[in-house]
Amino acid sequence: MNIQASRILFEKAKKYIPGGVNSPVRAFKAVGGTPRFIERGHGSKIFDVDRNSYIDYICSWGAIILGHAETCVISAVKDTLSNGTSFGAATALEVELAETIVDAVPGIEQVRLVSSGTEAVMSAIRLARGYTNRNRIIKFEGCYHGHADSMLIKAGSGAATLGMPDSLGIPADIAKYTTVVPYNDIEAVKQVMDTDVAAIIVEPVCGNMGVVLPQKGFLEGLREITTQYNSLLIFDEVITGFRLSYGGAQQIYGVIPDITCLGKIIGGGFPIGAYGGKREIMEYISPLGGVYQAGTLSGNPVAVQAGLVTLKILSAIGVYDFLDGHAVKLVNGIQEAANKASVAITINRIGSMFSVFFTNTAVTNYSTAEQSDSQKYASFFNSMLNNNIYLPPSRLEAWFIGLAHTLENIEQTISAAEEAFKKL
Secondary structure: OOOHHHHHHHHHHHHHOHHHOOOHHHHOOOOOOOOOOEEEEEEOEEEEOOOOEEEEOOOOOOOOOOOEOOHHHHHHHHHHHOOOOOOOOOOHHHHHHHHHHHHHOOOOOEEEEEOOHHHHHHHHHHHHHHHHOOOEEEEEEOOOOOOOHHHOEEOOOOOOEEOEEOOOOOOHHHHOOEEEEEOOOHHHHHHHOOOOEEEEEEOOOEOOOOOEOOOOOHHHHHHHHHHHOOOEEEEEOOOOEOOOEOOHHHHHHOOOOOEEEEEHHHHOOOOOEEEEEOHHHHOOEOOOOOEOOOOOOOOOHHHHHHHHHHHHHHOOOOHHHHHHHHHHHHHHHHHHHHHHOOOOOEEEEEOOEEEEEOOOOOOOOHHHHHOOOHHHHHHHHHHHHHOOEEOOOOOOOOEEOOOOOOHHHHHHHHHHHHHHHHHO
16 A cells, blocks of 8 residues: 555654644544545445545544535535634524533533533533532543543542542642542542532543443443532533434433533534533523633634534434444444454444454453553454554544445454454
8 A cells, every 4th residue: 555645744743743643643643644634425335545545443532423525514504604714703604503512411401502612611620610619529440521621531440439630731730639530430439528618520432441331230320429519420422422322422322411411413514512511500601600701713604504403313203323334334343353263352342333352351441441452453353454444543443424425434444453353
């Protein structure tokens, strides 16, 4: 496979951009090799600057659920662009998107639009602290909630201790207000819960340590504990919102949080985020209340229009059944290919998102996810890439299927996986 143009661009990028990329995982450090520089996408495929094509299972990290350059989205965006790109003022489109989100997501009565998932989480944390007049946040090891200071915290030396900064540049005085416990461990939550906890934040289904599902009673237990202590429960549904169902993970599991964070799909491929929740909580936000949050590009009309078209398509009957069916075919095919080659894997899947872990043990939290063999995944990744299949360049990320993926794509992917497993 010729990747000369990508190599040249990567060397040039490293002169002007730290590490040559604008988001760390794009650098391929976990899997080796040269990152591909993508020129365009269409349907289920992306095309690099060397004109290689790949069946895409990253889908802009889950944001592209309809397919690349989907006709309806592109047409609507062009119409919106002809009226202007940004106004820094209220528009009718943002009211329509807010109404659509409120109608779809069970836990949202009011919603505020922002420009990224990180911004949504950062604002939700501030809102929780302002509403409860408390300081401490509980999060879960392996759950990624964006790069705000209070969320880039790793676990301490014990199973459930005060957090420590997971990045340079985060003061210890900030980290001490975040407590990190293992995902799926309700007893660990009980040990650290007290009356200074403003909120517990969780990915209801994890997508950033690979896909890890909540065990029976875990989300329900979080709801009970936060209610008992008059703390708030925040669901980070930036990935799962409109991905697992039209109402997100909370609709599937029947557990309703106080605040929900959204992103990715609601922008149809454009930068966007949102946080919403109960009306009495949301009314603490300025200009009604004392919790300040603002943004020049919040409710950007282009992103909002792309999101509106995307959500309208997703609201059709049978969409999620279609996605689920294709995901089942692909996952079963990959598992059978691994079995034939006597390669031990564990696949976690819900709806149209899943992960392949190179381990023979169940993956239920971050420590078990980390046991997945990184070298085997790197070999598998590069074999698939050379066979025109584009996977996450990290073993601890989710794969995504969209409406544009065809049965032919799935069969081609399974064939490539058979070859990759044989090499292992």
